[in-house]
Structures are given as structure tokens and as C-alpha cells.
């Protein structure tokens with residue numbers, strides 16, 4: 001557990017970067033610090049591993065004031081993933097990952113073995129270990145940064161905008177990977193970002209910071225989106241937060257509809273005047289057969305249009321909306337956990353379900369700033 | 373002419389002398405290079421950390437470098453109490469020049485190390501001194517190497533100047549040749565000085581390449 005007790009940081013030039021911060025981060029969870037540039041996120045993070053010392057107050061890790069520990073030793077027990085990865089350009093990937101074990105006095109051989117394991121853990125082929133950081137893609141570098149931070153198996157991990165330098169698609173992948181890793185490793189993670197989408201995706205709890213180093217709100221993502229504490233938070237969380245909330249509601253309330261289906265390889269003759277969902281022998285959706293299409297196109301595969309994304313029952317409702325909007329027929333395909341066809345939904349139905357949820361008292365949120 | 377040189381070179385007595393001068397020249401230029409570099413690194417490190425110190429040190433370095441070498445050779449013994457022709461005298465003077473010449477490249481090289489890499493090293497748990505040798509210094513090598521090459525050539529030519537006050541080295545071949553109005557030793561001296569500078573430079577380039585395999589890999593793709 002990490003505790004900030006009335007922590008204030010005033011730099012020599014008088015800048016108050018963090019103002020009376022009181023916050024505790026639960027062990028084994030991902031807590032996100034989010035807020036606009038310059039609001040004191042990095043400063044707060046760096047007070048945990050003593051790269052910045054508080055002017056007032058104290059930071060405690062597992063009940064002990066960090067000032068009681070030697071900084072270098074403390075840092076070897078706290079993983080740190082820095083913005084831009086911060087890899088050592090003059091060391092191979094493997095040696096980068098082995099840094100903390102080597103500093104902690106492991107033998108070179110054991111440290112390298114461990115580094116190899118970590119590359120695997122973060123989903124990188126071990127052959128990459130021989131390369132230099134400049135020979136990796138941005139996404140791969142970030143993974144190496146994560147592997148390096150985890151190498152000595154520290155209980156605490158600090159991540160400062162670890163994924164902000166990579167493009168959105170790669171970033172999504174890295175976020176998913178982090179969540180997968182965390183399910184396995186159960187670290188106490190503090191994750192800094194200025195991206196509210198990223199915050200609500202990876203955070204079990206989110207601390208929203210305001211300019212001047214004030215904590216504006218500290219809550220679970222759903223709570224944050226549903227009940228922003230003040231205008232600043234509601235502005236920061238954004239006007240489209242209704243859409244973001246979809247990420248946290250499942251679509252269990254939505255009635256599924258049926259749609260005509262056909263087997264792959266045995267399409268109906270003549271082609272029907274409506275959209276037909278093509279399934280394979282295991283009932284898995286393969287694509288859509290457009291209304292009244294002709295056989296002229298030559299092959300059946302040319303005729304069947306690829307379907308949009310699939311929505312798996314019980315997952316966040318945002319996926320249902322994505323499925324509906326990305327489907328050529330306008331009908332989002334819903335599948336069960338095994339990927340078998342279960343029914344379809346329209347975007348309107350998803351939106352209606354959201355409106356209903358919003359009306360329910362336990363999800364009640366002020367009308368301003370929602371879908372409109 | 374060529375015949376004269378061949379004849380001069382084929383005399384075993386001359387051969388011995390030339391080799392002796394060459395060895396001297398190498399020692400008198402290489403030793404100060406190492407000492408000067410060893411002094412410039414901590415000075416540059418200090419200068420890169422404190423603004424006031426940076427201005428003072430850079431200013432001093434510039435002034436030192438403008439002192440005529442001959443003047444330094446002549447004045448130094450008076451200051452440190454050595455014989456004017458003692459090798460230590462030349463070595464010390466050239467070490468001072470080398471240090472003055474290299475302080476700026478050291479500062480520039482350290483400035484060029486990305487801040488996030490240093491922050492990462494600190495966050496990993498490096499103590500400052502170990503971090504300097506493990507991270508900052510290796511990353512400074514490419515910029516530093518350029519400065520060291522200049523210093524190497526500069527030292528080799530300055531050692532020749534030292535011969536004017538009788539400190540030995542290949543410059544002794546010029547002064548000796550002038551005194552007896554005999555050309556071959558002068559030509560051999562010039563050629564060997566150039567050759568020495570060239571070989572040293574190649575060795576330094578090789579050394580830099582060996583120390584920085586990482587700097588030759590392609591950029592990110």
C-alpha cells in the first residue's frame with residue numbers, strides 16, 4: 001500500500017506542484033493519476049521513490065516512511081517505467097532488462113536468464129534481447145521498459161505515461177497487455193496519464209488532479225464518470241462520457257433480436273431480399289450476405305461481406321455499440337462466450353438501454369454532458 | 373635527394389636515434405592525452421552540474437588554451453621546479469592543454485545525454501557515481517572521441533615545438549637538421565610526425581568504434 005499523507009511539494013522557484021495531497025493506493029491494484037499537463041502527476045509519482053522529496057508531509061510504502069530508506073535501495077524495490085521508455089541506448093535489450101538484478105548483486109548469468117524470462121512475459125521474442133533499443137519499434141521499446149521495471153520482481157510499479165509515445169492502436173494493445181500482466185502479477189501500480197480514456201480503462205481507481213497540484217476527485221472509474229465531483233472533473237472527463245460509461249455497463253438489459261442466417265457454403269437460392277448472417281459449421285459468424293445480391297460475382301466468398309466487430313455477451317456495453325456501428329447491415333452481432341451466434345442488436349437499442357440505465361437511481365447522473 | 377634520405381636512413385646509428393625520438397614523441401604526446409582526458413572528465417562533470425562553475429571553468433579553459441605553447445614550456449619549470457628540458461615539464465604542459473581543450477567536449481557530451489535516460493537510471497537505483505560511469509560516460513563517447521582526436525593531433529604537433537627548447541621527440545630531427553644544414557633528418561622528421569598523427573587518429577577511430585557498437589545500429593524503424 002502507498003499512502004500520501006498531507007504531502008505538499010514546493011519547488012525552489014516557488015512552484016507548488018503538489019498541494020496537500022492525501023491519498024492511499026491499495027495494494028495489488030492499479031491506481032491512475034490523471035490530469036492536465038503540469039498538474040503535478042509526475043512530481044507525486046516521484047515522491048514515492050524519492051526522486052523528489054516532499055516539502056511537507058510524508059509518503060509511506062507499506063506503512064514505512066520512504067525517507068527511512070536509502071534512496072538507491074528503495075528504488076531497486078520499486079519498478080519505474082518512464083515516459084519515452086528511457087532505455088539505455090548503449091546496452092542491449094537483454095542488458096537493459098537485467099539492470100536492476102545486476103545492481104542488486106545478482107550474477108550476470110542469473111540476471112540474464114531472468115531478463116530472458118521477462119522478455120517472454122511481456123510478449124517479446126527472446127531473439128530481440130541481442131538488439132539495441134534503437135533497433136526496436138516504439139511499442140517494443142515500451143514493452144522492454146515494462147520488462148526492465150519488473151525484472152527484480154518489485155512489489156510496487158510506478159508508470160509515468162508509459163504508453164503516450166506510441167500510436168493509438170499499439171497503445172490499446174499495450175494497455176490490454178498490462179491488464180493481463182497485472183491479473184497474473186498482482187502488483188501495486190501507480191499509473192500516470194493525461195488521457196482520461198486510458199485512465200478509466202486501466203484504472204481500478206482514478207485520481208483526477210487539477211492545476212496547482214490539487215486532488216479533484218479520487219474514485220472508481222464508473223463513479224467518476226457518473227458523478228464528477230465538480231465542474232472541473234466533469235469538464236475534464238468530457239462531454240462524451242456517456243459513451244465512455246458504456247465501458248462499464250454490460251449489455252445484459254438489451255433484448256437480442258434474431259436475424260435470418262445461412263450456412264457457409266450453402267447460401268440460399270435465390271438470394272433473399274434482406275441481410276443474411278452467414279455462419280460456419282460451429283455457428284460462428286463469418287460475414288453478411290447483402291440483400292438481393294446476385295451470383296454473378298463468381299465466388300461465394302466474394303459475395304459475403306466481412307462483418308464488423310463482434311460483441312461478446314457480458315462484456316462492457318461499449319463493445320455492443322461498436323459492433324452495431326461497424327456492421328455493414330447496421331446490426332451488431334452478439335456472440336456467447338464460445339463465440340457462437342446469439343442474436344443481433346441495433347445502435348438505437350444500445351443507446352436506449354443507456355438512457356434507461358441513466359434513469360435508474362443507482363446509476364443516476366446529472367443530465368448535462370451526456371449523449372445528446 | 374631521395375638517395376640522401378635512403379643513405380641517411382640506412383645508417384644504423386641514425387635508425388637507432390630515429391626510433392628513440394619516435395618512442396619519445398609517442399610518450400610525450402600520448403601520456404598527456406590520457407592525463408588531460410582523465411582531468412577533463414571530472415572537471416567537465418562539475419561544470420555540467422553547476423552553472424557558475426561552468427562559466428568559470430570554460431572561461432579558464434579558453435584562456436589556458438591561448439597561452440603560447442613555447443611560453444608554457446619555458447614558464448612551467450619555474451613554477452614546478454623542474455629542469456626546463458625535463459620530459460615531465462612537457463608532459464605537464466601538454467596535459468594542461470589537453471585538459472583545457474577537452475573540458476568543453478566533455479560538457480557538451482554530458483549535456484547531450486538524454487535527461488530521460490539519466491532519470492531512468494536514477495529510478496532503477498543507480499547511485500550518482502556508478503551511474504556516471506555506467507550511463508553518462510559511455511553515452512558521451514561519440515562526442516568526446518571527436519575532441520580526443522583533435523587533442524591527439526594537437527599534442528603530436530606541440531611535442532615538436534618542445535624540441536626547440538631541447539625536450540626531444542621527433543622535433544629534435546628538425547632542430548638537428550637545421551643546425552647542420554642537412555635536409556634528410558628534417559624530411560624524415562616531418563614525415564614521421566605526420567605518420568604518427570595519422571596512425572594515432574586511426575587508432576582512436578578504431579577505439580571509438582569498439583566502445584560504441586550501439587551507435588552504428590540503424591535508427592528506430
Ligand SMILES: Nc1ncnc2c1ncn2[C@@H]1O[C@H](COP(=O)(O)OP(=O)(O)OP(=O)(O)O)[C@@H](O)[C@H]1O
Nearest residue numbers: 011013015017036037038039040041042043044194
Ligand atoms: N524541478 C522543478 N523545478 C521547478 N518546477 C518544477 C520542477 N519540476 C516540475 N515543476 C513544476 O511543477 C508542476 C508540476 O509538474 P509535473 O511534472 O509534476 O506535472 P505533470 O502533471 O507530470 O505534467 P505532464 O503531464 O506535462 O507530465 C509544473 O508546473 C512544473 O512546471
Ligand SMILES: [Mg+2]
Nearest residue numbers: 041042043160
Ligand atoms: Mg509528467
